[in-house]
Amino acid sequence: MKRLPKYLLVITVFCLIVFALVLSGFRYFLPRLDSYRPEIESYLTKQLNSPVSMTKIIGEWQNFGPDIQVEGLNITHKDVNVTAEKVTFSFDVWRSLFAFRLQFRELTFEQLYVNYHNPIFTGQSGDITLTEPDDISSIFLEQFDRFKLIESRFVFLTPSGDTSTLHVPELMWLNQTNRHRAQGEVTLDTPINHYGGLKVRLDLYTTKNGLIDNGKVFLTADDIDISPWLSQWVKNNSGVGEAKASLSNWIEITQGRITGSQLQIHQGEMDWSNDGTTHVLNVEDLILRMRRQENGWLADVPYTRKITMDGEEWPDGYLAVLYQPKEKQHDEAWRIRAKNIELDRLYAVLPLFSFLTPDFVRQWQYRQFSGVVNDFALDLTPENFEQSAINLSWKNVSWKRWQEIPSVQHFGGQLKGSMQRGELNFTLENSEIDTGKFFKAPLNIEKGKGTVYWTHSGDNLSLWSEGLDIQATSAWVAGDFRYEKQGEDQRLSILSGVRVTNAGDTWRYLPEEYVGKALTQYLSDAIIAGNIDNGTFIFHGDPADFPFDNHKGWFQVYAPVKQATFKFDSEWPALFNLDINLDFKNDGLWMSSAQAKVGKATATNLSAVIERYQQEKILINADIQATGDELKEYFLDSQMASIGHTLEELNVAGKINGTLKLDIPFDGDEVVASGDINLKDNDVTLNFMDTTLKGVSGQFRYHNDKLESDILTANWFGQPLAFSFTSHNDTDNYQVDVGLKGQWDIQKIQGLPSDIQQKFSGVFPWNGNVNVKIPEKGDVDYQVDLTGNINALSSKLTAPETQDLKNSPPIVISASGNSETLTVNANAEKQWKLNSQWGLGKQLRLLQGNLVSSSLKLPELSSQQRLTIALKGLEGDKWLPTLMAFSSLTPSENKITFPDNVHISLPDLNLAGQKWNNPQTEIMRVREGVKFAFSGSELRGDVFIPEASTPWQVNINYLYFNGTSSAQEDKPLKMANISDPNALKFSIRNVPSIDFECRECWVNGLLLGKMEGSLKQNQGALFLTGGKLENSSGQLSVNGVWSEDNTGKSTTKLIGKLKAEEIDEMAAYFGYIIPIIQSPLAAEFSLQWRNTPWNFELATLQGDIKSTLGKGRIEKVNVGQAGKLLRLVSFDALLRKLQFDFRDTFSEHFEYDSIKSEITINQGIMNAESVRVDGVIADIAINGKVDLLERKMDLQVVVTPEISATVGVATAFAINPIAGAAVFAASKVLGPLWSKISVIRYHVTGTMEQPKIDEVLRQLKENQAL
Structure with a gap:
């Protein structure tokens, strides 16, 4: 340790x-x-x-x-x-x-x-199941406890088979063992649109195998495409197109399947099409709940408010649908329950279910149901439709006819039963029932009620009624019926009382299938009006045996008709105001009446009999009294419409008496009609020619469509006419042939200008034939051939002259057309020929035409509306007055309009003394007026004539006029023209206002230059303003007035100015050589005379002329024609006198500093009050009178020498030594003579051609000093 x-x-x-x-x-x-x-x-x-x-x-x-x-x-x-x-x-x-x-x-x-290659959802028949996860998706769902997606995309196949892309800007995903949660915002791309704003929250649980087992999905979206989320099965069979919505959706998933959903559509729109019609469904705040019922679905909409379809809002109602697919245990079935459903709102929704009940939907759509179903319960099995059951009540329901079921309107009631048997209690009000072929027209039911029962099994059908009471159009029927059909056997029994307020509606209530087609058609056409009280209708038997000639049935109608209108045949006019008893017994009918109205005509002694329907004809006899219009209308309404059409074109005015016999078959064979018509002083209007024959007398007869007349007499255009006609019916037309003959006075013919008519006299004979084709429908066609001779006429016109008329060959006219157009061809052999097309109406319109000389080829008529005139050798001076007389016709007098495009070609026109080479004129109607375009060797330009009262616009680019003139040099000034008694009068009021311009004008070989000005028409006077003639030699400006008094006499007044830099250059420009050299000219004038501007009268000439010539000289005064300018005051003779008297002093020319003159003219007498010549060597003063009419003069001339040697030489040397030397030399020569003379006076008398100059005074200086 x-x-x-x-x-x-x-x-x-x-x-x-x-x-x-x-x-x-x-x-x-x-x-x-x-x-x-x-x-x-x-x-x-x-x-x-x-x-x-x-x-x-x-x-x-x-x-x-x-x-x-x-x-x-x-x-x-x-x-x-x-x-x-x-x-x-x-x-x-x-x-x-x-x-x-x-x-x-x-x-x-x-x-x-x-990118997913397979759909992430599977399943059929509406069963949507998530697919199993793959290795990669398992990593995201199992290995990663959390992850984050940034700017990512997921591409997958939707249940409908479309490819969609899910864009993920940012998404957080959390995995905890078998629980998976996610939150984020995504956007979805579909084949149709790009939609964003889809917020997603997922809370899903998976199985140990990684399959999604249970969970919930919450989606909120704005304006998202939902069509890809419909299953492929639904999309293919429902016709859904675009579907988008803003919605919230809770989806429940159980055992990997979607088992429930509550969809709240805040705002959505879906469209679909069916049979080419597109429908749009809009919803707002709609809740749709769906729950699984075993393998089927139960869907319900708790309320339908705020739903609009095709722009119309649905009523608030309730709808629940249970669908069970076909399985081994049962067939496919639908259970539908609804309340408060408007039927016309369903016709567009049902196609969504056409994959289930296509026949039912097609029938529904065709019938177009409308109205309100209060309660609806339907159990439907599509595969066994006859076992389907229905129980419903409705009000104000309407639908269209479908197969054997008639249409109905405003239909209320209750229906219970099935296809095998049922009961219908109904009420009708203002309803139209279309039964198809059962009745000839829909039944208009004002009120109706009753009960109808039916049974149906196999080929057996029973249909009967109880307590039927129906008030329909013009009829009130109370009774019962029963119809039995067993296999091929059928029987109809009807017993009813009938009241008819308008017998003309009887045809509505005749069942053609049972009454018989022939009788039904006849009665439908025959009975037009009237009323019936206490009528009785009995029918019993098989409708196929009607009219019961085998006595196996019974048919009788007794109808006392009052105030009837009866039409015995559909092709003949009706009879009016009949009180007639009709007695139909099986296959016969007898009728009679003392008097009736045949159209507007009166028929008496009327009888009509149908002995047996099998004979299929009726015999009618009557006497007729009518006017021409009444008779025409009668025949137009009959099978003899061809006679009526003839009377339309040959409209007869006045009373007509005749007879009528008709044999009318029912089978459509020809009706035999015969009789006669008498005319006495009747007026007959030929409508196809828009003319009237006055006082026609005679007789014509008819037999069916054939007419034949005797010789009829009449007056036409106030002149006698004899004519006859026949008619017959061709295959396509009714043809009338008319023969005409007349001999007319030319001065009584209407339409010619009065000035022209007064200068013609004589009569001319003519004859012709008219062939009229009148179709039963359509326009009238006719052919007219006329021949007339004008050799016996005489004329006082310059053209045509009497000799022209005598030499004229016969005029042949051929015309064909209809009531709208007319084609006319005419010719006078070896003179002219014409083809033309005319439009007929209130005003005669020339649509197109060609008028040419006989030596030229006549063009064919084309589709273009155009008039072409080509005449050779026309003497324009002779024809101009005649043509102007026609052009001066007022709109009320001129009944002819011409085409908008006119081409005139006159290859060798002689006019105004000149031969015009190939002049061409185009007349075109342009916007707001008419334009004349001229082209040719001598004239090029155009004239625009506006429709409004504005001046004409005349623009001449080039004019060359070289009229005939005398070669005699000394021809006197032109005097006024002598009036021609045969000439046509011309008035100033015929001259319009004109703005004119001529850019290059040649007159008699002389280039005048540019001319322009304006002519204004004002209260019978023509004012010239801005008149100007300008060229390189000078300029003339002029204003003037041409007026006309009440007697028609004209007065012309001109005021102007003339300027030139050098008068000799101006004279040379106009082709003259004058002796005045290098002298500028400035002149003003005001002249007036009594006549037209082109008829200059010296006897009435008055006014004044002021002129100034600047420094220049006069050379060689004997210059021929130009010398006339100096002869007015004998200035040329005076200079020759001085030159002779002082030959040592005067040289070849006379120099001056200026020449000033003031001249007044009164009644052709010129007063030279002040003519002053300021010469270099002498001053000359002239005054006196010149009689321009007699060409005589009386002038006083004073010549004063101007040379002073001392002053002149000194001045000249001071300015210019060389010029001073010349003046000094001259003074030396002239000095001896002029230094002694102070004044010389001359008296000039005689004529302009031979003046006489006498020296009356020569005053020397020394004498003057004394």
Whole structure:
């Protein structure tokens, strides 16, 4: 014992040495642990029976023990794959020694990825069972007492077979023997969406084998996809699509199976589809409880409030469903109990159970039940449906017809029984019952009650009633019926009293299957209106034997009908206001009436008889008095609708008398109708031509659809006409052929402008044929062929002239069309030809057409709405007045509209004295107006005519006009045109407001330059503003007014300015050579005359002209045509006189500093009040008068020499020595003469062409001094 402390000390020291060696070994070994990685991987692979790999191992010793980090861990297993980015093992050595088991200070898995290859839940038929653990899961559940997951993922297969991923941001797991607890937050990815916020709490117990045995799971989630958690079996058979909810769920697990659950859906939504229809179910605060019942399930919803489906809220009710799957002991079965269920809310929910009762669900969906079931109890066995039982009460129930069960509305009552037998107590109110083929139309029941019983076994069916009292549309029936069917034998017995307020509804209550199709159809069509009191209906026998010609049954209807409307045949008009007794006895019917209304016509002496239904025809005789419209309506409502359509197109006004005989078969054979119609001074309107024949007299006859007339006389457009017609029925159309003949006065033809009509005289004969095809349905087609001769007409127009009319060949017109469109072809041989398409209506519309000369090819009509005109050799000057007369028609006078696109081509047009080469005109309707586009060798530009009252826009890019003019140089100024008595009058009011611009204008070979201005129409006057003509030689600005008084007389006034840098350049620009050289021009004028702007009248001309010519000179005054400018005041003759008188003084030119003039004009007389020429060597003053009409003058001219040698030479030398030398030389030459003269006076008389100049005074200086 004394050595015990020593031994203990030795042992302690030894243990310390060993522990120190072990610690030293760990400190040495752990940092070098990665070098032993292959051996570690091999060892772990053997222990786990799965390949294990790592990318790096880091180890070190801490105070608490070894700390190991594994990077890139990868474990491959047949059931699961595991990878981890980083795993930290921190062993607590001291705790492990005291606990005698492995203890971890820290066990952390970072970015752990676990992929399960097999579902973690198994089971069928709704039995969900957890799978057995594998080797790897056993490590987590058994070997680790706790661990932590960071940023990890678990991929697994859900019970529905979908792949889902569980994201674990952070989760703590605690293992205690066979108890396992966990708490954390996870997110779940599904194939549909990504949902987060799933909080999990687990408290599970396992068996010794590691299987989860019992436990509880509590889940809370927001907006999570729950469809993957439905079993594959449920998902495949229920049609569930997307399902998501915010919920809380308590799940109980017993013996490895889910045995109970209480799910509280705070807010959820689920959709599913059935037969292409998608439904959406929304719930709020719903509790669903499920409990196992052996192998089945009992589910109940204690309340259904706050449930909406497809946007409609459910009523508060109760529902419990017990389902037992098929087993050896029993078949599959359903037990359903419900209260306060609205049927129309169930049609979309039942498809969720279509895997159980597909036939039942299909029938339910088709019938579309609605209403409220107060109590519902159903025991359903799908495999033996006939044994199912039902007991229910309801109110206000409706459904659609399905197979042999009719539809019903507002149906209340109680039903007890099964398919074999049952009893139905019912009430009906405002209900529509659709029986399918039993009755021809649904029964509209206002009130009804009674009891119906049935028995059914095999092919035998019995259906009978007690105490039926039904008030329906127009009828009140009180009685009973019984129907028996045994195999192929059947019998129907009916006895009832009938009261009918509207006999026209009788067809609703005839059971076609039992009464007979032929009679049912006939009575349905025949009885239209009336009332019946104390009617009796008796039927007894087999409906197949009706009408009991073998005496095996009895059928009789006695009906005293008052105020009846009766239609003997469905294809003929009804008879009105009948008091008629109908007596149906088996297969015969007899009727008679003294008077009846046939449509709006009156029929007298009426009789109708059906001797035997087997003969299937009725014979009717009557006399008819009617108007044309009444007769037309009658035939339109009959099988003779073709005659009615004819009377539509040949509308007869006035009273008509006739007869009618009808032989009407029931089997659809042709009705034989015959009679005659007399006309006397009736008006007949041809609707297809929109015209009326006045005072038609004659007779026509009809036999079925054939019409034939005598020669009828009438007046058409106020002129006599003879015509006849026949008609017959073709296969597809009713055809009417009309022959026409007339001889008409041209001045009585309507539609021509009055100015044109007054200048024509004579008559022209014409004839034609009209073929009209009237289909039973659709539009009328007709063909018109007319030939007319205009040789006998005479004309006072410039075009066409009388000779043109005499030489004209016959005009041939062919037209075809219907009430909407008309195609017209016309020609005059060797002159012109035309094809066109017209739209008919309130206004005649030309849709498209082509008018060409006979020598040109006529284009085909196309689909484009366009008018093309191509005429050769057109004399535009002759035709222009005629065309303008037509264009001046007011909208009320012009009944024709033209296409939006018109193309005019006149290859060799002669207009305004010029031949225009290939002018092309396009007329297009554009937005808010019409645009004219011109192209050709002489004209290019466009004109826009707006629809609103705004000015026309005229833009001319190029104009070349070279009209004919006289070659005589000295032609007098143009006088006013002499009015042509045959010319058409032109008014200023026809001129619109115009904004015009011409960028390049050539007139008679002369480039005028750019022209622009605006014409404004205002109260019968046309105002020109902003008028401008501008080119490189000068500029003309002008404003003016063209007005017209009440008598139609015109007045023109122009005010303007003319400017030029050098007047000789301006004259040269316009093709003239004038003697005035290098002189700037500035002129102002105001002129007025009584006539149109283009008819210049000198006799009425008045106004004033002011002009100033700057410094320049006059050379060679005899310059031909240009000399006319100087002849107005005989200035050219005066200069020639001075040049002759002072040939030593005057040279070839006359220099001046300025020429100023002020001239007034009154009634063609020009007063030269002040014409001053400030010359270099002389000043010239001119005054007097010039008669522009007589071309005579009376002028006084004063010439004053201007040269002073002393002053002139001194001034010139002071400015320029060289110029001064020239002036000095001139003064030496002129000095001897001009130094002696002070003033020379001349008197100019005579005409402009031959002026006479007389010197009246020559005053010398010395004389002046004296």
